[in-house]
Amino acid sequence: MTLPKYVITPKGMDLVPAVMGLLQWGDRYRADPEGPATLTRHRGCGAHVHAQIRCSEGRPVQADDVESIPGPGFRVKPAQ
Numbered sequence: 001m002t003l004p005k006y007v008i009t010p011k012g013m014d015l016v017p018a019v020m021g022l023l024q025w026g027d028r029y030r031a032d033p034e035g036p037a038t039l040t041r042h043r044g045c046g047a048h049v050h051a052q053i054r055c056s057e058g059r060p061v062q063a064d065d066v067e068s069i070p071g072p073g074f075r076v077k078p079a080q
Contacts, residue, residue, distance in 0.1 A: 021051040 020040065027036040040049040053061045 017051055020049065024051050 023038070023040065031037070041047060042049055053063075053066070055061050
């Protein structure tokens with residue numbers, strides 16, 4: 001019996017960074033003493049893969065360097 005091959009959709013590909021971030025958090029804080037159940041590595045070179053936040057200029061960004069500002073869809077609700 002041949003199982004169907006999973007093909008990830010573009011929407012799924014966009015979710016990969018979030019899933020990798022959660023996996024990385026779990027590996028750090030919730031893994032068994034023996035280590036994580038799953039390891040992620042770069043198929044091309046075998047190096048460990050980790051999630052990282054970068055700005056649109058490609059620079060690494062730490063959590064305390066992130067600020068939130070109103071975006072184009074921001075609306076102020078009228079006072080009631």
